[in-house]
Amino acid sequence: MKKIILAIQIAFVSALLVPAYAGSNFISGHKKMNKRDTDKALHQRNENWVNYQTAQQFSLDFPNAKNVSWFEGDFAEATFQNGNIIQTAYYDNDNSLIGTTQIVPNSTLSQKTLKEIQKDYPGYAVNKVILFKDNENNDTGMIMYSTPFDNQNSYFAEIGNGAKNIVLQIGLRGNISYFHEL
Numbered sequence: 001m002k003k004i005i006l007a008i009q010i011a012f013v014s015a016l017l018v019p020a021y022a023g024s025n026f027i028s029g030h031k032k033m034n035k036r037d038t039d040k041a042l043h044q045r046n047e048n049w050v051n052y053q054t055a056q057q058f059s060l061d062f063p064n065a066k067n068v069s070w071f072e073g074d075f076a077e078a079t080f081q082n083g084n085i086i087q088t089a090y091y092d093n094d095n096s097l098i099g100t101t102q103i104v105p106n107s108t109l110s111q112k113t114l115k116e117i118q119k120d121y122p123g124y125a126v127n128k129v130i131l132f133k134d135n136e137n138n139d140t141g142m143i144m145y146s147t148p149f150d151n152q153n154s155y156f157a158e159i160g161n162g163a164k165n166i167v168l169q170i171g172l173r174g175n176i177s178y179f180h181e182l
Contacts, residue, residue: 050076053095061097062089074143092140099134099142099151109155113174117159120176124159124166131155145180158182 050058050070058065058078065080075098076091090098106114106126117126132144134151142151145167155170156179165182 050078051095054091057091057095057097058089090142092138094140096138096140097135098138098140099132101130101132101144104129104131104155106157109157109170110174113170113176116174116176117157117168121159121161121166121168123161125161126157126159127165128158129155130158145182147180149179 050072054076055070058068062078062080062082065078065082068078068080071077071079076095077088078091079086079088081087085102087100087102089100092098106129108129108131109117109126114126117124130144132142132154134142134153139151141148143149144156149169153172155172157168157170159166159168160182166178167180167182169177169179
C-alpha cells in the first residue's frame with residue numbers, strides 16, 4: 001500500500017513540475033534556451049508548425065491575410081496572401097514582427113540602378129528582386145540568404161551570368177552592395 005501511495009505522490013509531483021520546467025528557461029549544453037527555442041528544436045524545419053503566441057500576433061498584424069503557411073527556419077516565417085500580393089512575415093523569439101518580404105518586378109529598381117548593375121556586373125541579368133520592409137519597432141537582426149544584415153528597408157536582387165549567381169543588396173536610395181553568392 002505504501003508503494004502505491006508513494007507512486008501516486010511521485011506522479012502528482014511530476015505532473016506539477018514538468019509544465020513548470022517546460023515553460024522556464026533552462027541550460028542545454030552551453031546555450032541558454034527558452035521554451036520557444038526548445039519547441040523550435042523539436043519542430044525544426046517543420047512546415048505549418050508555429051508557436052501559438054506568434055500565430056496570435058500574426059493575426060493582429062495581418063488581419064486580412066489569406067492562405068497562410070508557416071515555416072520554422074532562422075525565424076518563424078508566415079507566407080500569405082495580402083490582397084493580391086504574396087508576402088512573407090518574419091517573427092523573432094519574442095513573437096514580434098521583424099519585417100516582411102515580397103517579390104517585386106525588376107522594373108521596381110530605377111533605371112539608374114539597373115544601369116549601375118550592368119556596369120559593375122557585365123554579363124549578369126537580374127533574375128529576381130525581393131523587397132524587405134523592416135519593422136522599425138523591432139531591433140532583432142534579420143537574416144536573408146543565410147547572411148545577417150542591418151535591418152533596413154532594402155531590395156535584394158538575385159543576378160546571374162549562367163555560371164555564377166549572386167545577390168546584391170540595394171538600398172532604397174539606390175546604393176548597391178555585394179551581399180551573398182548563391
